[in-house]
Amino acid sequence: MWDFSTDAAFQEKLDWAAGFVREEIEPLDVLFPGTAEPYDRDSEVFREVVRPLQRQVREQGLWAAHLPSALGGMGMGQVSLALLNEILGRSSWAPMVFGTQAPDSGNAEILAHYATDAQRERYLEPLLDGRIVSTFAMTEPTGGADPGSFTCRAVRQGEEWVINGEKWFASNYPHAAFVIAMVVTDPDVPVHKGASMILVPAATPGMEMVRGTGLAGEPLGQGVHAYLRFTDCRVPAENLLGEPGSGFRIAQTRLGGGRLHHAMRSVGQCRRALEMMTERIASRRTRGGPLADQQSVRHHLADSWIQVEQFRLQVLHAAWLVDRADRVGDPADARRARLHVSGVKVATPRILMDVVYRALHLHGALGVSNELPLMRMWQAGPTLGVADGPTEAHQDVLARLLLKDAAPAEDPVFGSGHLPALLAAARAKYADRLKETAVTW
Numbered sequence: 235m236w237d238f239s240t241d242a243a244f245q246e247k248l249d250w251a252a253g254f255v256r257e258e259i260e261p262l263d264v265l266f267p268g269t270a271e272p273y274d275r276d277s278e279v280f281r282e283v284v285r286p287l288q289r290q291v292r293e294q295g296l297w298a299a300h301l302p303s304a305l306g307g308m309g310m311g312q313v314s315l316a317l318l319n320e321i322l323g324r325s326s327w328a329p330m331v332f333g334t335q336a337p338d339s340g341n342a343e344i345l346a347h348y349a350t351d352a353q354r355e356r357y358l359e360p361l362l363d364g365r366i367v368s369t370f371a372m373t374e375p376t377g378g379a380d381p382g383s384f385t386c387r388a389v390r391q392g393e394e395w396v397i398n399g400e401k402w403f404a405s406n407y408p409h410a411a412f413v414i415a416m417v418v419t420d421p422d423v424p425v426h427k428g429a430s431m432i433l434v435p436a437a438t439p440g441m442e443m444v445r446g447t448g449l450a451g452e453p454l455g456q457g458v459h460a461y462l463r464f465t466d467c468r469v470p471a472e473n474l475l476g477e478p479g480s481g482f483r484i485a486q487t488r489l490g491g492g493r494l495h496h497a498m499r500s501v502g503q504c505r506r507a508l509e510m511m512t513e514r515i516a517s518r519r520t521r522g523g524p525l526a527d528q529q530s531v532r533h534h535l536a537d538s539w540i541q542v543e544q545f546r547l548q549v550l551h552a553a554w555l556v557d558r559a560d561r562v563g564d565p566a567d568a569r570r571a572r573l574h575v576s577g578v579k580v581a582t583p584r585i586l587m588d589v590v591y592r593a594l595h596l597h598g599a600l601g602v603s604n605e606l607p608l609m610r611m612w613q614a615g616p617t618l619g620v621a622d623g624p625t626e627a628h629q630d631v632l633a634r635l636l637l638k639d640a641a642p643a644e645d646p647v648f649g650s651g652h653l654p655a656l657l658a659a660a661r662a663k664y665a666d667r668l669k670e671t672a673v674t675w
Contacts, residue, residue, distance in 0.1 A: 244314060250294055251321050255328050258287055262327040263607070273330075273367045273409040273458055287331045288364055298333035298342070298362060300491070305346050305362060307333075311560075312491070312553035316498045320546070323502025333362070334495070337370040337405050340488030341414055344431070347487055348476040357412055357433060366411035371401035371462055372485065378402075378624075381425045381482070386464065388417040388432055393471045395419075395432055397440070397464040407460035408446060411436050415464075416481045429481035433473040440467030450613060493575055493622045494556065497549045497582045500618065503611055504542045504589045510608070511535060511593035518596075525596075534596065538589045545585045552578045573635045576628040583625060587615035 240248070266279060274280060291297050300315055301307025310318070322328040329335040338361055345358040360366045377383025386399025397417055404413065413434040420428035434441055441464055448457020476484055515535060518525040525531055552574035559567040594601035594608040601608050619625045643649045 240317065244317075247294065247296060248317055248321065251296060251318060251332075254290070255321055255325055258290075259325045259328045259331055263325050266327075267607075267610070273335075273406050275364075275366060275409065284327075284331060285364075288333070291332050296332060298339070300334055300339055300495075301342060301346060301362070305342075305358075311557040312494060313550060313557055315495070316501075316550050316553045319495055319498035320501040320505070323499025324506050329499070330364075333364060335367075336492060336495070337488075338368050339495070340492050341368045341370055343488050343491065344414060344475065344484055348431070348480075348484055350472070352472070353433065353475070360411070367406050367409050369404045369406045369410040369413040369460070370488070371404040371407075371413050371415040373402050375400050375402040375461065381429065384416070384418055384425055384429065386415070386417050387421065388419050388430065390419070390471065391468075394468045395471060395473065397432065397434070397467040397469070399464050400444075401460075401462040401464075403447065404460045404462050406458055407443060407462065408458060413441070413462075414475070416485065419478050419481075423479070426482045427479050430478050431475040431481045431484045432469060433475060434464075434467065434469055438467055438469060440465050449617065451610070493579045493582075494549070494553060496618055496621065497545075497578045498553075500582050500586045500614070501542065501546050501549060503614060504538075504545070504586060507590045507593040507608065507611060508535075508538055508542055510606075511538060511596055514593070514596050531596065534592045538592050541585055541589055545581060548574075548581060549578055569635065573632060576632040576635070579622065579628040580625050580632065583615040583617075583619035586618065587612060590615065 262279070262283070288297070295308060296318070298305070298307040299310045299318055302309045308314075318332075319329075319334070322332055322334065329339075333339075342358060342361055345354060345361070349358055357368070361368055374384055374386060376385065386397065386401060388395040388397045390396075395417075397415065399417070401415060407413065413436070415432050415434055416429055417432055418425060418428055419430040422428070441462065444461040444463050445455055446457045447459045447461055448454075449459075512535060515525050515531055520528070552571065555567070555571040555574050559571040590608060590612040594612055597606060597608065600606055603609075645652065645655065648655065
């Protein structure tokens with residue numbers, strides 16, 4: 235059956251989370267607006283403020299909700315995660331307080347699925363407890379997100395892997411306890427079959443940070459996204475995750491869910507911008523009357539509300555399809571879910587930029603100033619356009635999946651919608667029942 239309601243018990247959890255984020259976590263966004271603070275486990279704010287907040291989340295049973303219960307999570311399906319994440323998306327600190335901060339959340343999923351018992355004890359347990367943070371190093375300076383251009387390699391020498399190459403935009407690295415690096419271990423086969431994932435502990439000789447990279451607006455040379463260089467970096471052979479050559483299969487464990495989670499949190503950002511837009515319109519006067527009297531302004535508000543609601547339903551539907559694919563196990567369901575996740579990935583930056591821009595524009599000079607969060611919120615749109623794979627790659631995936639089942643028309647010149655041919659067929663179909671057929675078009 236079709237149902238757009240939420241279970242009453244879970245709705246209570248969501249209501250608690252909404253109030254908790256608004257009252258306890260959003261003030262941290264104002265106190266510490268930079269991008270590095272949520273990752274620094276040695277900071278006073280983490281010890282004195284964040285740890286107590288995390289304990290409250292655990293008491294509510296909402297800690298690391300994306301992970302199975304055996305690993306200390308709730309084992310939520312994607313629909314429930316969507317409803318929770320659109321609340322957490324209002325705050326840059328909230329995902330970390332709830333144990334779902336990227337890239338740690340995705341790395342935890344990788345370790346949960348592919349790590350050995352020893353690897354889980356060393357890396358996963360402290361990560362799940364929130365005592366450490368981690369890095370996922372996949373993209374490279376020259377190849378970007380194109381895996382066919384990856385050059386960072388690892389060669390097996392006895393009981394060690396020796397890594398050489400570079401990685402770009404490795405988030406969290408300045409504070410990370412370990413890195414999960416995608417490296418080419420067999421250059422003689424296509425990269426999708428020849429790449430592997432290797433665990434590299436922090437401070438391993440031969441792994442260095444060339445420089446820290448921040449987002450636009452942050453001071454040059456600072457930021458939590460590292461440019462990494464590996465020079466004869468040696469790690470034990472048992473640091474390999476899964477089997478050699480399984481790197482891309484492992485990566486999909488985190489990237490598919492990550493794309494959905496970015497979209498879920500973007501719903502929260504859009505709703506926050508919509509609230510600010512509505513408040514501005516209701517409060518401001520211009521040209522001798524309320525801003526709400528301006529028809530074009532009302533249209534901006536209406537268009538934004540429609541976009542957010544449509545996008546939210548698109549995200550929830552994609553999440554439902556992922557849950558169904560996981561539950562049923564039908565490859566056709568998995569392919570359908572992939573189609574919709576790619577659609578969500580393409581839509582996310584566009585919706586975010588559209589809605590936040592309207593809110594920003596209606597605030598005038600205040601909107602582009604550093605006294606409101608709107609410029610930082612808008613910047614998340616272009617950022618999400620390249621995160622977890624560029625938008626164009628997912629447009630291509632989506633189109634290829636749509637075309638896979640497409641059948642060419644019997645009439646390749648005029649197509650199946652050609653009215654003269656349809657009229658002739660319709661007349662033939664009803665010739666024995668209708669003496670005369672009038673066509674007015």
